[in-house]
Amino acid sequence: MSFTKNLIDGTNFDHTSLNALQKVTLRAVVMAFLFYGLVAIEGMIMRMVEVGHSPLNPIPDQFFHPEHFFSIMTVHPIVGIFGSTYQLVFGAFTFLVPFLTKKPLFSVKVANASWLFITIGTALAWIAAFVWNYAPLYTLYWPLPADTHQFHVLGGIVFIVGVALIMVGTLLFIYNIYATIFARVGVHKNKTTKELLISGFGIDGFLNLINKLRGKEPYSKEPALALPVVAIFRGTVDTFLDALVILSAGVLILVYLIFDASGYALDVTAIDALLYKNYFWWGLDLVADGLVLIYVAGSWYLLATLITGQKLFMENVARAALMLELLVSWMVWSHHLLGDQGQPEMMKLISGEMVTAFELLTQGLALFITLVTLWKARPLKMSMELKYLLGGLSGFGLAVPAAIIQADMGMNRVLHNTQWIIGAHVHIALIVGLYMTLYSAVYVLWPLITNGTKLYSSKLSNIHFWLHLIGGIGMGAFMGMAGLNGMLRRHLYVGGEFNPEMIFAAIFGSMLLLAWAIFLYNIVMSVGIKGVVGIFLPSKDKSASYKLEEE
């Protein structure tokens, strides 16, 4: 097949054969990967600024200006976390919940509204930073987002409206997922809401463990919900709470900005900065230490069982551990406030150190269960999905201890707000841990969502894998080293103060960017430009389930 024909028509992809569920899933996935590219470019721009002025540096002078630099830094996590990661995860779960529960999705319209709201919201937040240089960073530390001496009020309003739309899209996703799980149709026709709730929270797994210890029959031999659905159920509780916190913080900022614009500025000191920090971090941390870890654990379990075709090792323990993870995620936010001297010491010790250390246990357990499930099924073929899953496990194996090390009152004095936390922890957790897990899911779900479309090139998939893995670990490692040498994460360095670490981070970062371009090329050549456009056209088959009719 010629290059042009592949580019236009793909391999054997036929978008008209896709049903409504498959198309809405793919729409979110396409937007997620486009936003990922934007984030990778933003990251490289910031990295090149930090490499400093030099004749070899192609970055135009305007990017070195603080307004410009920090507006990129503000939208970088918004686009990365919400525009890309949320959309990819939501898209996958929108398909997986009906697939695993063998029920139709509650509403395809709601799913469409969800990805549209998140896409438009992300675009608005980006526009606010691009046009008005609105740059309070994602932390939104009070009263910076309402500081109209530094930022244009209109930029602030557009940004907050954008973030609010993202949260509305998130709430729509949550509604759709729970409405699907609780729908008493198909296999759940005779289940009560109580049974589904008990299973959703993993209480059945916990009771099974207790009964086993007491030598009794299991509480439930066939839990109402499959384990990955339990993880989605549980993680979505945190997604909901997080959306409420971010929405309410957004409303607060919006009220101040609107009053300011109308000439009646409100007193910003009416809001206590430290109390606000506690509230905001409690919510924001439900993303990092809540839904991400729970969703990831669930994804590992699903991938391990799909790859091996066997039951999960220690399933009851895994169910109970997910419940523990949820409780832990509500109590760890103080590790972000170890450098705040007004924060009570007991909260630093208990929430910031001790409960946070529990994440080593819960995530370590998930890692163990996944590895043993794979091990028991050996020999396995080193497929793309298995490779990516191992990559994802390595990412969290590196990133979680990096965070636990910093969540310590002694270490925090020298590591807080440095590149250590954003490099060795956040970027490795997201790029290597989370994204490689998601890529594994993409390869597992690809034949199901695209009706068996042949991938254009497995060689390109392999190149993508190695570039992404090496690029991700390398970039995070050199950022981490710069952090150990004192480089701050929310600071502007234009003199190359932290070279050569930043030069190496830039080299590894460009591998990530190249990896994304190769992946995108491979996908476009598989589905064709016609196929990409076709994904966004209405589907003829309106069914919201996957192959239920045949069953």
Next chain:
Amino acid sequence: MAFTNSLELLSFHWVAYTIYSAMILSVIAWFGYNLTREDRKSVFRIPFYWYMAFLVAGGVGHHIFTYNTIPWVSQDIDRHNITPDAKYEFKIKDHKWIGLPKQVVIQCEQTVEFDVHSEDLVYGFGLFRQDGSLVTQMQVNPGTDVNGILDSNDILWTFNHNGVFDLTSTEYSGPAQYSEDGKKDLMLVKNFVKVVGCKDNGGKQ
């Protein structure tokens, strides 16, 4: 074993984490290789309870280790009961330090309190060595008590090594912290702290 300053801690941490990283990546690579092998005989029994005990020991032991080796942890927790050898109090407003002494000269092993108040935004207080590495830091939150007195952000620090340290804000407070071309950090105070009277390898002469 005890760390006398943060530089020693950072070096130790660099080595420890690098070894750990090499170890975990090697284990996963080894595991991945063995997953594909025909030999169904397990190389070793996976000791679940030992593994969990290792994680618990790692999580809890890490804090016990740092509490006993990093002197500023207990000092920080108990700082309100410790009388410092010297105390410096100043404010920040509009990205400017107010009431800042030109230079603070500290004798070796003196314990000094820095109490910083913010009148508007969240800032940071960070001391840096000449090579850019961090000596110590804290967040500086704005706010007042019921009587309208600015909230304290106080840190107690004992200096065991000679050096000259720069001061800047370690928390982002908007682009106004920098000159328009980004080349100058307007909150940077060069050579703010000078520690004298220590031996070459630390400790009082």
